[in-house]
Amino acid sequence: MFRHHSQPLVTAPAETAVLALLLAEGPLSRVELARRTGLSSTAVTKAARPLIDDGYLYELPPERTAPGAGRPVNPLAVAPDREYFIGLKISADRLFGAVCDLRAGIRATAVRPLGECTPEAVARLVAELVDELLDTEPAFRDRTRHLGAAVNGDVDRESGRLRHSGLLGWRDVPLAELLSASTGLSVTVENDVRALTVAEHWFGEGIGTGYFALVTIGAGIGSALVVNGRLLRGAYGVAGEVGHLCVDPNGPLCWCGARGCVEAIASTDAILASVRHDTGDGNLAFDEVVRMAREGHPAAGGAFARAGNAIGVGIAALVNLVGPERVVVSGEGVDAYDLLGRHIQEAYAAHAFGAASRCPLSLRPLPWEEWARGGAAVAIQALFPQYTATPTAGSG
């Protein structure tokens, strides 16, 4: 059986701390690394040595901070091209792939339409897409060992199984194993919103924050939360379900069975259904509803106002309960942010409690390749032992 799991690159805590800091923040001197990690200078030098020898780190030319400021220092930096990672986003109708370097910089992208949507067919298509990506540069093929797949649904990252995906209609699929078998790479699978959050936390707006949240809006309303630097997973695998907070006891029924969920008011489908109902025109498309709202149509404008309000109340709940340092709002729904934004911000401001209102919301439009980059970020994390799955009996 295929061993789909990654071997961590670093195992000693000191190496882990040094590499993680350089990955997230760019070049730093050994003195700065020692200060930031709490390690001694000797320990930093010792930890960096094998990573320099392996080509993951290198020394920048010496720089003198000020004339006569003592002996020159050589900052350490990550060599981004030392290793490449395939990031993958499996959406309902397309497969997005990216080659990323060690610092999650996108180096090549590719996309394929999904035809037959069985796990086996997708695994074959992934192999083709990976081949296409690795063929774009010889170095990619030589230095790519890991693939990270971002996928809608309930994922057990440790075992690499997709427990359930409503969007794909899959249930209990050993996805890491399938993709590892078809591509020959070690594979990590993660829920797509969590993968995006990892990318934003390590390489984007969340750098350096201990508490961080990303909320996605669009076809679904989701979020993922980072607490003390780690993704919140929930004791039962459920966490960050901002889309299923009840914000209105008289609100519409949600597909989940509950009434008044944020998602039942604010998803693309919910907005569309509301305007179709109010106008009596059951054939309206979402694009038309957006256009109508921009042109000042009251029913369409009202639906976006209610949606923005529900999202803002949901984000306020998240901020009041968990206390992130900042919240990034993303997802395909931000295309209509001109219609939603003011309502989101107003509801958030009205319901954020006390000092929690200091937590800024920032908007991050993410094209689809950024989701694939999320997959790559998860694969990069797998270089670190605390993020690497422990092989299980069924998959080792």
Next chain:
Amino acid sequence: MFRHHSQPLVTAPAETAVLALLLAEGPLSRVELARRTGLSSTAVTKAARPLIDDGYLYELPPERTAPGAGRPVNPLAVAPDREYFIGLKISADRLFGAVCDLRAGIRATAVRPLGECTPEAVARLVAELVDELLDTEPAFRDRTRHLGAAVNGDVDRESGRLRHSGLLGWRDVPLAELLSASTGLSVTVENDVRALTVAEHWFGEGIGTGYFALVTIGAGIGSALVVNGRLLRGAYGVAGEVGHLCVDPNGPLCWCGARGCVEAIASTDAILASVRHDTGDGNLAFDEVVRMAREGHPAAGGAFARAGNAIGVGIAALVNLVGPERVVVSGEGVDAYDLLGRHIQEAYAAHAFGAASRCPLSLRPLPWEEWARGGAAVAIQALFPQYTATPTAGSG
């Protein structure tokens, strides 16, 4: 100036892990300790040695697990009487104190009415209460060095300052410093709900859980959350504010300025106001409202139903976002749980998303001395370096 901070008892990670496990779970063999902490047997033995020498741990008589099962093992246990801790709860009208042993067992309690409620007057009263408590047994005075104070409001545990307490009407009070000066003990101050949660997490229903939540109902609706074994504090000091989630856009206005907060529907005052409004009787007392509801009065019953529903929706939001392993419901409001419980459970079940519904709610009626015990639990935590405040310029 007084140095109110504790010195941690253990500093090495191995000692910390061994002592924490024995405190929470009771006697364990060295083999079991090694397995549970991930340390080698040698490391466990080495870590336990100074704690045995200092009298914090002792060896139980050897026990043989089964005939012929190898050499006998001496389980290690915490000596609960090695050190005592004063726990304190400062409520609006009374001061509750307790002497607790190392495993947070209550050994003596005392209570005083609060007269003048200035910080200085309370500090003097605390000194009298502590004297009374320490006089109950000579060993208490000999072996008590730490006091933990649980207090309503926004507390900065690290600096020992109470930033703001609505209940006490205090703002920016250096409470740890004041209490340390008046009692001569090292002092840790914590928000009362968080202190109660620490006690429940280390020594109660939460033992062994990585994700845990405690919700208090009554005059206010609050909660505190434990994630990966640590209290959630929030980047801006705000977290666990389940009382200020908006659950009804048409709900009553809350004192915080927002509309439809759980607390505006479900606090004791909110229930009372609702029944006074519906009956037109502005002189009703809460006890009467409880009695009326128990006797089937529709307005009173309806107010409790709405309150229970709001609390259940709030707990579901907490569970959907954070994913605790279990939720404990407590606070003086549980006295009316016969009127609230069914509505809380029904709303929670209706709004918990997917597998999150497996998270059990359990009820824990807590008399006031348990809140004081929460303070003692915080003082016990201060034996560990990760929970000990770093002295600041103003307080060291």
